[in-house]
Amino acid sequence: MRLRGRKGIKEELEAQKDLCLLEPQEYKGGWREFFGNDKPIHAELGMGKGRFISHMSKRNPDVNYIGVDMYDELVRRASVKARALWSEEEDMTPPNLALARFNIETIEDIFAEGELERIYLNFSDPWPKAKHARRRLTHANFVNKYKKVLNENGEIHFKTDSETLFEFSLNSFSEMRLQMKNISLNLHREGVTEDMHVMTEYETKFTKQGMPIFRCEVLIGQAASEKYNRSLSE
Numbered sequence: 378m379r380l381r382g383r384k385g386i387k388e389e390l391e392a393q394k395d396l397c398l399l400e401p402q403e404y405k406g407g408w409r410e411f412f413g414n415d416k417p418i419h420a421e422l423g424m425g426k427g428r429f430i431s432h433m434s435k436r437n438p439d440v441n442y443i444g445v446d447m448y449d450e451l452v453r454r455a456s457v458k459a460r461a462l463w464s465e466e467e468d469m470t471p472p473n474l475a476l477a478r479f480n481i482e483t484i485e486d487i488f489a490e491g492e493l494e495r496i497y498l499n500f501s502d503p504w505p506k507a508k509h510a511r512r513r514l515t516h517a518n519f520v521n522k523y524k525k526v527l528n529e530n531g532e533i534h535f536k537t538d539s540e541t542l543f544e545f546s547l548n549s550f551s552e553m554r555l556q557m558k559n560i561s562l563n564l565h566r567e568g569v570t571e572d573m574h575v576m577t578e579y580e581t582k583f584t585k586q587g588m589p590i591f592r593c594e595v596l597i598g599q600a601a602s603e604k605y606n607r608s609l610s611e
Contacts, residue, residue, distance in 0.1 A: 386449045390456070390478070397456050401445075401477035406489035412441045412473065416495040417530070420445060422514065423501050427455025429460050429577045430497075434474040441473045445487075447480045482515070483585045488526040491519065496523050498535045500579040503542040515546035517553055524597055531598035536564070536590060538583045543591035556596040558605055563589040591603045 389398040398404065404411050408418055417440050421430045424444035434442040444455055455476050463471045479487055501514040511518060515535065524534060537543050543562075550557055564574065565584050580590055596602045 386453055390449060390452060393456055396459065396474065396476055397452055398475055398477045401443075401475075401479050401487045401534055405487050406492065408441070408443070408475075408488070408492060408572055414441070416441050417474070418492060419495040419497065420488070420493055421497040421499060422484065423499065424455055424476070425450070425451060425500070426435045426578050427458045427476065428581075429499055429575050430476075431459035431471070431474065432575045434459070434471050435462055438473060440609060441475075443475045443477055445477045445479050445481055445484075446587060447478065452476050463556070475591065484519075484522050485525055488541065490525055491528040491531075493526050494530050494532075496527065496531075496533045498533065498537075499577045500537055501542070503537065503539040505539075505541060513542065513545065515542070515549050520538065520549065520553060520555075527597045529598040529600040530604075531596075532601050533595040533597060535595065536577075536580065536592045536594075538579065538590060540589075540591065543593075547593065550593075550595050556602050556605070558594050558596065560593040561591055564592045566588055 387399070390399055409415055412418075419433070419440055420443040421433075422445050424430050424446050427444055430442050430444035433440075444452075446452055446455070459471050459474055459476070463469055477487065498514050502512070504510065504512045510516060513519075521532075524531075527533075535546060537546070545558070547557070566589075574592075576584070584590060596605055
């Protein structure tokens with residue numbers, strides 16, 4: 378995605394240091410201090426216009442959320458969306474949300490080992506050509522980076538409209554011997570259930586067109602796997 382520059386956008390983001398972070402690497406290892414609490418931290422890598430991450434932050438006050446994208450304009454749009462959502466009831470900056478401008482290829486530069494509990498990958502670029510497979514965010518090279526920054530309860534939640542990317546991703550997770558759960562080949566088969574799954578802008582669009590949404594959850598941390606395995610035996 379290429380977005381046209383917008384006059385004054387950098388200054389607009391710099392004026393929102395309580396929400397928008399242009400140098401998020403400064404907070405590596407210190408995100409709990411940024412939020413001012415010890416709540417779990419979830420990050421969406423490639424947040425787009427920010428609908429998902431802003432609604433998740435409003436819905437789950439006991440979790441801290443970080444939306445990451447490399448484009449100034451998308452960070453700006455996400456900030457507008459988040460503030461509008463939170464201002465429906467009270468005029469305030471979302472207390473459990475940060476929007477970071479950063480290239481997620483070097484995610485280990487903004488998160489310390491074990492600093493995150495969950496990573497969301499929503500409708501990532503499928504990079505359909507075989508020669509570009511290493512650029513897919515579910516390629517082993519990326520997943521190994523996620524494993525470093527996720528803690529013992531760590532999980533990856535992945536959604537896509539691309540069947541080929543989903544197939545590639547399942548194979549990638551399997552080859553890495555990662556346990557998966559809640560695999561769906563058509564998430565909204567029985568109708569939209571946003572009370573259970575917050576939808577992204579792309580997801581809303583594709584669902585209206587009748588396209589299937591593929592989803593799975595990947596267990597990274599040992600505690601996450603043990604908890605899931607206990608639930609199977611109960």
